[in-house]
Amino acid sequence: MKRRSVILIAVAWMLVLVGVGASALTLAVVNRQSGQGGLKLVSESDYEAIERYRRLEEVRKTLSDEYYVPLDEDELVLGAIRGMMEAVDDPYTFYYTTEELQQSNDEDAGVYHGVGMVVQITADGAIEVARVYDGSPAQQASLQTGDRIVAVDGQAVSGESAKTLNECVQLVQGPDGTDVQLTIQRDGVEQTVTATRAEVSVSYAEYQILDGGIGYLNIVQFTGNDVEGFTEALEAFKAANVRGVVIDLRNNPGGLLDHVVAIADQVLPEGLITYVEDRHGNRQEEYADADYWDVPMVVLVNGMSASASELFTAAFQDDRRGTVVGTQTFGKGIVQTLITFAEDGAGMQLTTASYYSPKGRFIHGTGVTPDVVVELDEDKWISTLDPDPEHDNQLAAALDELEKLIAGQKQAA
Numbered sequence: 001m002k003r004r005s006v007i008l009i010a011v012a013w014m015l016v017l018v019g020v021g022a023s024a025l026t027l028a029v030v031n032r033q034s035g036q037g038g039l040k041l042v043s044e045s046d047y048e049a050i051e052r053y054r055r056l057e058e059v060r061k062t063l064s065d066e067y068y069v070p071l072d073e074d075e076l077v078l079g080a081i082r083g084m085m086e087a088v089d090d091p092y093t094f095y096y097t098t099e100e101l102q103q104s105n106d107e108d109a110g111v112y113h114g115v116g117m118v119v120q121i122t123a124d125g126a127i128e129v130a131r132v133y134d135g136s137p138a139q140q141a142s143l144q145t146g147d148r149i150v151a152v153d154g155q156a157v158s159g160e161s162a163k164t165l166n167e168c169v170q171l172v173q174g175p176d177g178t179d180v181q182l183t184i185q186r187d188g189v190e191q192t193v194t195a196t197r198a199e200v201s202v203s204y205a206e207y208q209i210l211d212g213g214i215g216y217l218n219i220v221q222f223t224g225n226d227v228e229g230f231t232e233a234l235e236a237f238k239a240a241n242v243r244g245v246v247i248d249l250r251n252n253p254g255g256l257l258d259h260v261v262a263i264a265d266q267v268l269p270e271g272l273i274t275y276v277e278d279r280h281g282n283r284q285e286e287y288a289d290a291d292y293w294d295v296p297m298v299v300l301v302n303g304m305s306a307s308a309s310e311l312f313t314a315a316f317q318d319d320r321r322g323t324v325v326g327t328q329t330f331g332k333g334i335v336q337t338l339i340t341f342a343e344d345g346a347g348m349q350l351t352t353a354s355y356y357s358p359k360g361r362f363i364h365g366t367g368v369t370p371d372v373v374v375e376l377d378e379d380k381w382i383s384t385l386d387p388d389p390e391h392d393n394q395l396a397a398a399l400d401e402l403e404k405l406i407a408g409q410k411q412a413a
Contacts, residue, residue, distance in 0.1 A: 056080060086164075090351055091121045092336050094166045098345040103173065108256075110224035114173035115180065116200040117143060118221065119165065120253040120306060123331065126158055127168050129184075130251045130304045131220060133202050141195035143184065145251055145304075150190060151183035173197065204255075205229025207236065208387070214399060215245040216387050219263070222255025222308040227262045234266060234293060244296040244402040246395070248387070250326065254307025257335065257355075261286045264312050267293055271358065273315045276335055278353040296405035297322035298398045301370060306330035313368045314357035322405060324370040325398040333364030372401055 042050075060076055078097070085094050096104060106112070116136020122128045129147040132138045150158050152171040157163040163171070172180055174197050183192045204226035207217045215237035219226060237245060247267075257276070264273045270290040277283045299316050301309065301324060310329045317324050334354050340347040356362055374397040381392055389396035 085348070088350075091125070091164055092334065093350040094164050094348070096166075096347045096349065100166070100170060101340070101345060101347045103170075108223045110202050110204060112173070112200040112202070113176055114169075114197055114200065115141070115143075115182075115195040116198075116202070118251070118253060119149065119168065119172075120304060120330075121165050122148075125162060127163070127165060128304070130253050133200060136200050137195040137198055141182070141193040143182070143193065143195070144186065146186070148185040149182060150185050153181050154183075203229055205233060207233035209237070209240055209242060210246075210387065210399075212399075213240070213243045214402065215240070215242040216248065216395075217245060218248040218387070219252055219309075221252060222259040222263065222312075226255070227259055230263045231266065237295070238293070242295065244298070244406050246298050246300060246398050246402060248300040248395075249305045249309040249313060250300055250302040250394070251304045252306070252309040253304065253330075254309055254332065257286075257308065257311075260308040260312050264288060264315055265292070267297060268315060268319055268321055269294075271319065274311050274355050274357065276353045276355045284353075296402055296409055298402045298405070299324045300394060300398050301326040301329050301368065302376065302394070303327055303330060303367075307332040310363055310368050311355055311357075314361055314363060317368065317371065318358040318361070323372060323398075323401040324368070325372045325374055325401055326370045326394055327373060327375060328369055329363070329367035331363055331365050331367035333362050372397060 060073075060080070063071055063076060064073060078095075081095050103113075115138040116133040117129050117138040118131040119127050120130045127149045129138075129143055129145055129149070131145060132143050148158070149168060149172075150156065152168065155161075155171060157168045157171065172182070174180060176198050178197050179194050180197060181192055181194050183190060202220065202224075204220045204222075204224045205217065206220070206229070207215065210216050215233070217230065217233045217237075219230065261273055265288040268288040269292055270288055273286045273288050275283055275285045297316075299313055299322065301313055305313065305326075306329065310332065313324055313329060316322065333356075334351050336349050337352040338347055338349050354362060354364065374394050377393045380390075387395055389399055
Protein backbone atom coordinates (compact mmCIF):
# COMPACT_ATOMS: atom_id res chain seq x y z
CA MET A 1 0.00 0.00 0.00
CA LYS A 2 1.06 3.58 -0.40
CA ARG A 3 0.71 5.79 2.66
CA ARG A 4 0.88 9.27 1.17
CA SER A 5 3.10 11.41 3.34
CA VAL A 6 3.83 14.56 1.39
CA ILE A 7 6.96 16.26 2.68
CA LEU A 8 7.90 19.59 1.13
CA ILE A 9 11.65 19.88 0.89
CA ALA A 10 12.80 23.42 0.32
CA VAL A 11 16.40 23.95 -0.73
CA ALA A 12 17.58 26.43 1.89
CA TRP A 13 21.27 25.63 2.13
CA MET A 14 23.97 25.44 -0.49
CA LEU A 15 27.03 23.47 0.60
CA VAL A 16 30.33 24.50 -0.97
CA LEU A 17 33.61 22.69 -0.36
CA VAL A 18 36.67 24.93 -0.18
CA GLY A 19 40.03 23.18 -0.22
CA VAL A 20 42.79 24.46 2.07
CA GLY A 21 45.96 22.54 1.25
CA ALA A 22 45.81 18.77 0.92
CA SER A 23 44.85 17.87 4.46
CA ALA A 24 42.17 20.31 5.55
CA LEU A 25 38.69 21.10 4.29
CA THR A 26 36.32 23.81 5.45
CA LEU A 27 32.61 23.78 4.68
CA ALA A 28 31.12 27.09 3.61
CA VAL A 29 27.37 27.34 4.12
CA VAL A 30 25.29 29.95 2.32
CA ASN A 31 21.74 30.54 3.47
CA ARG A 32 19.84 31.28 0.25
CA GLN A 33 16.65 32.29 1.97
CA SER A 34 18.10 34.95 4.27
CA GLY A 35 21.08 36.01 2.15
CA GLN A 36 23.39 35.43 5.10
CA GLY A 37 26.55 33.45 4.51
CA GLY A 38 29.68 32.34 6.25
CA LEU A 39 31.75 29.41 7.28
CA LYS A 40 30.48 26.68 9.50
CA LEU A 41 32.15 23.71 11.11
CA VAL A 42 30.37 20.42 10.54
CA SER A 43 30.29 17.25 12.56
CA GLU A 44 32.53 14.35 11.73
CA SER A 45 29.55 12.30 10.56
CA ASP A 46 28.46 15.08 8.17
CA TYR A 47 31.99 15.39 6.86
CA GLU A 48 32.13 11.63 6.26
CA ALA A 49 28.86 11.82 4.36
CA ILE A 50 30.27 14.54 2.11
CA GLU A 51 33.39 12.48 1.49
CA ARG A 52 31.30 9.40 0.75
CA TYR A 53 29.56 11.15 -2.14
CA ARG A 54 32.67 12.89 -3.45
CA ARG A 55 33.29 9.96 -5.82
CA LEU A 56 29.82 10.35 -7.29
CA GLU A 57 30.62 13.96 -8.20
CA GLU A 58 34.02 12.94 -9.58
CA VAL A 59 32.38 10.38 -11.87
CA ARG A 60 29.76 12.87 -13.01
CA LYS A 61 32.35 15.54 -13.77
CA THR A 62 34.62 13.10 -15.60
CA LEU A 63 31.76 11.88 -17.76
CA SER A 64 30.65 15.44 -18.45
CA ASP A 65 34.18 16.63 -19.35
CA GLU A 66 35.73 13.61 -21.04
CA TYR A 67 32.98 11.57 -22.74
CA TYR A 68 33.37 11.67 -26.52
CA VAL A 69 29.96 13.32 -27.08
CA PRO A 70 28.12 15.83 -24.88
CA LEU A 71 25.92 14.26 -22.23
CA ASP A 72 22.66 15.42 -20.70
CA GLU A 73 23.49 16.43 -17.11
CA ASP A 74 19.90 15.89 -15.97
CA GLU A 75 19.94 12.34 -17.34
CA LEU A 76 23.19 11.63 -15.49
CA VAL A 77 21.66 12.79 -12.22
CA LEU A 78 18.47 10.81 -12.86
CA GLY A 79 20.52 7.71 -13.62
CA ALA A 80 22.44 8.10 -10.36
CA ILE A 81 19.21 8.46 -8.40
CA ARG A 82 17.63 5.41 -10.04
CA GLY A 83 20.80 3.45 -9.36
CA MET A 84 20.52 4.32 -5.69
CA MET A 85 16.92 3.13 -5.65
CA GLU A 86 17.88 -0.15 -7.31
CA ALA A 87 20.63 -0.70 -4.75
CA VAL A 88 17.95 -0.90 -2.05
CA ASP A 89 16.71 -4.08 -3.78
CA ASP A 90 13.07 -3.40 -2.95
CA PRO A 91 10.51 -3.45 -5.79
CA TYR A 92 8.33 -1.01 -3.82
CA THR A 93 11.03 1.65 -3.43
CA PHE A 94 11.60 3.86 -6.47
CA TYR A 95 11.94 7.41 -7.78
CA TYR A 96 9.31 9.38 -9.73
CA THR A 97 10.14 12.10 -12.22
CA THR A 98 7.69 14.99 -12.27
CA GLU A 99 5.82 13.47 -15.20
CA GLU A 100 5.76 9.99 -13.66
CA LEU A 101 4.37 11.27 -10.38
CA GLN A 102 1.65 13.23 -12.15
CA GLN A 103 0.73 10.10 -14.06
CA SER A 104 0.60 8.11 -10.83
CA ASN A 105 -1.68 10.72 -9.29
CA ASP A 106 -3.98 10.51 -12.32
CA GLU A 107 -4.14 6.76 -11.93
CA ASP A 108 -4.98 7.05 -8.25
CA ALA A 109 -7.87 9.27 -9.32
CA GLY A 110 -9.04 6.57 -11.74
CA VAL A 111 -7.81 8.05 -15.05
CA TYR A 112 -5.34 6.10 -17.19
CA HIS A 113 -3.68 6.64 -20.55
CA GLY A 114 -2.73 3.09 -21.35
CA VAL A 115 -4.33 -0.27 -21.95
CA GLY A 116 -6.60 -0.62 -18.90
CA MET A 117 -5.05 -3.29 -16.73
CA VAL A 118 -3.60 -3.60 -13.24
CA VAL A 119 -0.22 -5.32 -12.79
CA GLN A 120 1.67 -6.43 -9.71
CA ILE A 121 4.91 -8.15 -8.67
CA THR A 122 4.60 -11.87 -7.88
CA ALA A 123 6.44 -13.65 -5.09
CA ASP A 124 9.10 -14.82 -7.57
CA GLY A 125 9.62 -11.31 -8.98
CA ALA A 126 7.58 -11.61 -12.19
CA ILE A 127 5.23 -8.87 -13.40
CA GLU A 128 1.74 -10.29 -13.63
CA VAL A 129 -1.63 -8.99 -14.79
CA ALA A 130 -3.85 -8.67 -11.71
CA ARG A 131 -6.92 -7.28 -13.45
CA VAL A 132 -8.24 -6.39 -16.91
CA TYR A 133 -10.93 -3.71 -17.08
CA ASP A 134 -14.11 -4.35 -18.98
CA GLY A 135 -14.10 -2.77 -22.47
CA SER A 136 -10.45 -1.73 -22.18
CA PRO A 137 -7.76 -2.05 -24.86
CA ALA A 138 -6.24 -4.83 -22.74
CA GLN A 139 -9.47 -6.81 -22.89
CA GLN A 140 -9.76 -6.20 -26.63
CA ALA A 141 -6.22 -7.57 -26.98
CA SER A 142 -7.36 -10.73 -25.12
CA LEU A 143 -5.11 -10.15 -22.09
CA GLN A 144 -6.15 -12.13 -19.03
CA THR A 145 -5.63 -12.06 -15.29
CA GLY A 146 -2.58 -14.16 -14.49
CA ASP A 147 -0.71 -13.39 -17.72
CA ARG A 148 2.97 -12.68 -17.03
CA ILE A 149 4.48 -9.77 -18.95
CA VAL A 150 7.81 -10.79 -20.48
CA ALA A 151 8.52 -7.79 -22.72
CA VAL A 152 7.03 -4.46 -23.78
CA ASP A 153 7.68 -3.38 -27.38
CA GLY A 154 10.49 -5.91 -27.51
CA GLN A 155 12.16 -4.60 -24.34
CA ALA A 156 12.52 -7.34 -21.73
CA VAL A 157 10.95 -6.63 -18.34
CA SER A 158 11.69 -9.98 -16.67
CA GLY A 159 14.63 -12.30 -16.18
CA GLU A 160 18.12 -10.79 -16.30
CA SER A 161 16.66 -7.55 -17.72
CA ALA A 162 13.95 -7.30 -15.07
CA LYS A 163 12.27 -3.93 -14.61
CA THR A 164 10.65 -2.51 -11.53
CA LEU A 165 6.86 -2.43 -11.49
CA ASN A 166 6.90 1.32 -12.08
CA GLU A 167 9.30 1.01 -15.03
CA CYS A 168 7.09 -1.63 -16.64
CA VAL A 169 4.01 0.55 -16.22
CA GLN A 170 5.82 3.49 -17.83
CA LEU A 171 6.68 1.34 -20.85
CA VAL A 172 3.08 0.19 -21.27
CA GLN A 173 1.50 3.62 -20.96
CA GLY A 174 1.72 6.28 -23.64
CA PRO A 175 -0.20 8.67 -25.88
CA ASP A 176 -3.74 7.75 -26.83
CA GLY A 177 -4.03 6.03 -30.20
CA THR A 178 -0.54 4.52 -30.21
CA ASP A 179 0.10 0.78 -30.22
CA VAL A 180 2.07 -1.22 -27.69
CA GLN A 181 3.23 -4.80 -28.19
CA LEU A 182 3.13 -6.98 -25.09
CA THR A 183 4.92 -10.30 -24.97
CA ILE A 184 3.22 -12.42 -22.34
CA GLN A 185 3.58 -15.86 -20.88
CA ARG A 186 0.38 -17.83 -20.37
CA ASP A 187 0.40 -21.43 -19.18
CA GLY A 188 4.13 -21.56 -19.92
CA VAL A 189 3.71 -20.46 -23.55
CA GLU A 190 4.89 -17.07 -24.83
CA GLN A 191 2.82 -15.00 -27.24
CA THR A 192 2.76 -11.37 -28.35
CA VAL A 193 -0.38 -9.23 -28.49
CA THR A 194 -0.93 -5.65 -29.65
CA ALA A 195 -3.06 -3.16 -27.74
CA THR A 196 -3.97 0.38 -28.76
CA ARG A 197 -3.58 2.87 -25.92
CA ALA A 198 -6.52 5.02 -24.88
CA GLU A 199 -7.83 7.04 -21.94
CA VAL A 200 -9.39 4.61 -19.51
CA SER A 201 -11.62 5.76 -16.66
CA VAL A 202 -12.33 3.17 -14.01
CA SER A 203 -14.47 2.72 -10.95
CA TYR A 204 -12.64 1.16 -8.04
CA ALA A 205 -15.77 -0.16 -6.30
CA GLU A 206 -18.40 -1.98 -8.36
CA TYR A 207 -21.55 -3.55 -6.99
CA GLN A 208 -24.80 -5.29 -7.85
CA ILE A 209 -27.54 -7.26 -6.14
CA LEU A 210 -27.49 -10.99 -6.91
CA ASP A 211 -30.40 -13.39 -6.93
CA GLY A 212 -31.63 -14.21 -3.45
CA GLY A 213 -31.15 -10.70 -2.12
CA ILE A 214 -27.37 -10.82 -1.73
CA GLY A 215 -25.20 -7.76 -2.22
CA TYR A 216 -22.01 -8.27 -4.22
CA LEU A 217 -19.25 -5.67 -3.95
CA ASN A 218 -15.97 -5.87 -5.85
CA ILE A 219 -13.25 -3.49 -4.62
CA VAL A 220 -10.70 -3.18 -7.43
CA GLN A 221 -8.15 -1.09 -5.51
CA PHE A 222 -8.12 0.98 -2.34
CA THR A 223 -7.63 4.31 -4.07
CA GLY A 224 -9.41 6.89 -6.24
CA ASN A 225 -13.19 6.77 -5.82
CA ASP A 226 -13.26 3.53 -3.82
CA VAL A 227 -14.51 4.99 -0.54
CA GLU A 228 -17.34 6.86 -2.27
CA GLY A 229 -18.22 3.76 -4.32
CA PHE A 230 -18.17 1.53 -1.24
CA THR A 231 -20.41 3.90 0.70
CA GLU A 232 -22.80 4.15 -2.25
CA ALA A 233 -22.93 0.36 -2.48
CA LEU A 234 -23.76 -0.06 1.21
CA GLU A 235 -26.55 2.52 0.95
CA ALA A 236 -27.98 0.71 -2.07
CA PHE A 237 -27.78 -2.62 -0.23
CA LYS A 238 -29.53 -1.18 2.82
CA ALA A 239 -32.27 0.33 0.66
CA ALA A 240 -32.80 -3.06 -1.00
CA ASN A 241 -32.77 -4.78 2.41
CA VAL A 242 -30.23 -7.38 1.27
CA ARG A 243 -29.82 -10.44 3.49
CA GLY A 244 -26.00 -10.47 3.33
CA VAL A 245 -22.98 -9.12 1.46
CA VAL A 246 -20.01 -10.64 -0.37
CA ILE A 247 -16.95 -8.36 -0.55
CA ASP A 248 -14.70 -9.54 -3.37
CA LEU A 249 -11.03 -8.58 -2.94
CA ARG A 250 -9.64 -11.07 -5.45
CA ASN A 251 -6.92 -9.55 -7.66
CA ASN A 252 -6.96 -6.35 -5.57
CA PRO A 253 -3.27 -5.33 -5.31
CA GLY A 254 -3.79 -2.87 -2.44
CA GLY A 255 -3.80 0.92 -2.28
CA LEU A 256 -3.79 3.72 0.27
CA LEU A 257 -3.83 3.21 4.02
CA ASP A 258 -6.39 5.93 4.75
CA HIS A 259 -8.75 4.50 2.12
CA VAL A 260 -8.78 0.94 3.47
CA VAL A 261 -9.22 2.25 7.01
CA ALA A 262 -12.19 4.42 5.93
CA ILE A 263 -13.80 1.40 4.27
CA ALA A 264 -13.09 -1.02 7.12
CA ASP A 265 -14.57 1.46 9.58
CA GLN A 266 -17.98 1.06 7.90
CA VAL A 267 -18.22 -2.71 8.36
CA LEU A 268 -16.00 -3.64 11.32
CA PRO A 269 -17.02 -3.35 15.00
CA GLU A 270 -15.47 -0.77 17.29
CA GLY A 271 -11.81 -1.46 17.94
CA LEU A 272 -8.36 -1.65 16.40
CA ILE A 273 -8.21 -2.14 12.62
CA THR A 274 -4.43 -2.21 12.23
CA TYR A 275 -1.25 -0.69 13.57
CA VAL A 276 1.76 0.44 11.58
CA GLU A 277 5.25 0.40 13.07
CA ASP A 278 8.53 1.73 11.69
CA ARG A 279 12.06 0.55 12.44
CA HIS A 280 12.37 2.99 15.33
CA GLY A 281 9.35 1.53 17.09
CA ASN A 282 7.07 4.48 16.28
CA ARG A 283 3.54 3.13 16.15
CA GLN A 284 0.44 4.45 14.40
CA GLU A 285 -2.88 2.84 15.33
CA GLU A 286 -6.07 2.96 13.27
CA TYR A 287 -9.46 2.31 14.85
CA ALA A 288 -13.06 1.67 13.82
CA ASP A 289 -15.79 3.49 15.71
CA ALA A 290 -18.96 1.95 17.11
CA ASP A 291 -21.11 2.88 14.09
CA TYR A 292 -21.02 0.00 11.60
CA TRP A 293 -23.39 -2.17 9.56
CA ASP A 294 -23.58 -5.66 11.07
CA VAL A 295 -25.18 -7.49 8.13
CA PRO A 296 -23.71 -11.00 7.55
CA MET A 297 -20.61 -10.77 5.37
CA VAL A 298 -18.12 -12.96 3.52
CA VAL A 299 -14.80 -11.77 2.06
CA LEU A 300 -13.36 -13.39 -1.07
CA VAL A 301 -9.57 -13.41 -1.61
CA ASN A 302 -6.90 -15.09 -3.74
CA GLY A 303 -3.16 -15.09 -4.31
CA MET A 304 -3.28 -11.66 -5.93
CA SER A 305 -5.08 -10.01 -3.02
CA ALA A 306 -2.23 -7.95 -1.61
CA SER A 307 -1.24 -5.23 0.84
CA ALA A 308 -4.31 -3.14 1.79
CA SER A 309 -6.54 -6.06 0.76
CA GLU A 310 -4.72 -8.24 3.25
CA LEU A 311 -4.89 -5.58 5.94
CA PHE A 312 -8.69 -5.49 5.53
CA THR A 313 -8.95 -9.28 5.42
CA ALA A 314 -6.74 -9.82 8.48
CA ALA A 315 -8.79 -7.33 10.52
CA PHE A 316 -12.05 -8.88 9.30
CA GLN A 317 -10.75 -12.31 10.33
CA ASP A 318 -9.32 -11.23 13.69
CA ASP A 319 -12.63 -9.57 14.60
CA ARG A 320 -14.52 -12.74 13.59
CA ARG A 321 -16.74 -10.42 11.58
CA GLY A 322 -17.61 -13.10 9.06
CA THR A 323 -15.99 -15.77 6.88
CA VAL A 324 -13.01 -15.45 4.55
CA VAL A 325 -13.21 -17.69 1.46
CA GLY A 326 -10.71 -18.36 -1.34
CA THR A 327 -7.00 -19.05 -1.42
CA GLN A 328 -3.89 -17.80 0.42
CA THR A 329 -3.30 -14.09 -0.12
CA PHE A 330 -0.16 -12.53 -1.58
CA GLY A 331 1.77 -11.70 1.59
CA LYS A 332 2.73 -8.00 1.48
CA GLY A 333 2.82 -6.62 5.00
CA ILE A 334 4.86 -3.47 4.45
CA VAL A 335 3.89 0.18 3.99
CA GLN A 336 5.28 2.73 1.55
CA THR A 337 5.51 6.50 1.98
CA LEU A 338 5.38 8.91 -0.94
CA ILE A 339 7.65 11.93 -0.50
CA THR A 340 7.21 14.85 -2.91
CA PHE A 341 10.00 17.31 -3.65
CA ALA A 342 8.63 20.84 -3.74
CA GLU A 343 11.25 22.16 -6.17
CA ASP A 344 9.92 20.36 -9.24
CA GLY A 345 7.11 18.03 -8.18
CA ALA A 346 9.20 14.87 -8.50
CA GLY A 347 9.08 12.32 -5.71
CA MET A 348 10.16 9.03 -4.27
CA GLN A 349 8.27 6.10 -2.83
CA LEU A 350 10.01 4.07 -0.17
CA THR A 351 9.14 1.31 2.26
CA THR A 352 9.00 2.86 5.71
CA ALA A 353 7.04 0.54 8.00
CA SER A 354 5.29 -2.77 8.58
CA TYR A 355 1.62 -3.23 9.39
CA TYR A 356 0.00 -5.73 11.75
CA SER A 357 -3.47 -7.14 12.28
CA PRO A 358 -5.45 -6.31 15.45
CA LYS A 359 -4.06 -9.48 17.05
CA GLY A 360 -0.51 -8.61 16.03
CA ARG A 361 -0.18 -10.86 12.98
CA PHE A 362 2.58 -9.87 10.53
CA ILE A 363 1.61 -11.33 7.17
CA HIS A 364 4.60 -10.27 5.04
CA GLY A 365 5.88 -13.25 3.08
CA THR A 366 3.08 -15.52 4.29
CA GLY A 367 -0.28 -13.92 3.56
CA VAL A 368 -3.67 -14.57 5.12
CA THR A 369 -5.11 -18.09 5.13
CA PRO A 370 -8.86 -18.12 4.38
CA ASP A 371 -11.27 -19.75 6.83
CA VAL A 372 -12.57 -21.81 3.91
CA VAL A 373 -9.99 -22.66 1.24
CA VAL A 374 -11.42 -23.03 -2.26
CA GLU A 375 -9.29 -23.23 -5.40
CA LEU A 376 -10.72 -21.49 -8.44
CA ASP A 377 -12.00 -23.72 -11.24
CA GLU A 378 -10.37 -21.76 -14.05
CA ASP A 379 -12.07 -23.81 -16.74
CA LYS A 380 -15.42 -22.32 -15.73
CA TRP A 381 -14.42 -18.87 -14.49
CA ILE A 382 -15.17 -15.82 -16.65
CA SER A 383 -14.71 -12.55 -14.74
CA THR A 384 -15.42 -10.75 -11.47
CA LEU A 385 -17.03 -8.11 -13.69
CA ASP A 386 -19.87 -10.54 -14.28
CA PRO A 387 -20.31 -12.40 -10.96
CA ASP A 388 -22.06 -15.69 -11.63
CA PRO A 389 -21.81 -18.65 -9.24
CA GLU A 390 -22.43 -20.95 -12.21
CA HIS A 391 -19.03 -19.97 -13.60
CA ASP A 392 -17.26 -19.00 -10.37
CA ASN A 393 -16.96 -21.82 -7.83
CA GLN A 394 -15.24 -19.53 -5.30
CA LEU A 395 -18.20 -17.15 -5.41
CA ALA A 396 -20.55 -20.14 -5.12
CA ALA A 397 -18.67 -21.26 -2.00
CA ALA A 398 -18.82 -17.73 -0.60
CA LEU A 399 -22.59 -17.65 -1.09
CA ASP A 400 -22.92 -21.02 0.68
CA GLU A 401 -20.92 -19.71 3.64
CA LEU A 402 -22.99 -16.52 3.67
CA GLU A 403 -26.20 -18.55 3.91
CA LYS A 404 -24.76 -20.31 6.97
CA LEU A 405 -24.05 -16.95 8.59
CA ILE A 406 -27.56 -15.71 7.76
CA ALA A 407 -29.08 -18.86 9.24
CA GLY A 408 -26.93 -18.51 12.34
CA GLN A 409 -27.99 -14.89 12.78
CA LYS A 410 -31.66 -15.86 12.57
CA GLN A 411 -31.15 -18.64 15.10
CA ALA A 412 -29.38 -16.28 17.48
CA ALA A 413 -32.22 -13.76 17.15
